Amino acid sequence: MKANDLEERTEKFAADCRAWIKALPRNLTNTEDARQLTRSSGSVAANYIEGNEALSKKDFLMRIRIARKEAKESGLWIRLIDTGTDTALRNEATRLNDETKPLRSILTAILKNSGSA
16 A cells, blocks of 8 residues: 555545534534544544654654554544434444554554564
């Protein structure tokens, strides 16, 4: 996978999370969890992009670790958010949560190939 491909994939993940959030039932816990998901999903993309522009290997590795951590956190918020009885929202939650797994695996592989997992 090329760096630009993963940049696009992480950006799409963040955009998809935002689109899903807009359709969710409004309640106090969803509002708070959705804010967290907005931050963590965007952070996956932002940290990956920043890692690609890192000035040192140490900075690169730190950014990739943060992106991986944020992908895992995004999965938590997706699982906690209440979709109510809407099957389409539940299916999208499953798809988004499923996307966090390959993102984490790819980021882990990047770390291993860079000499630090």
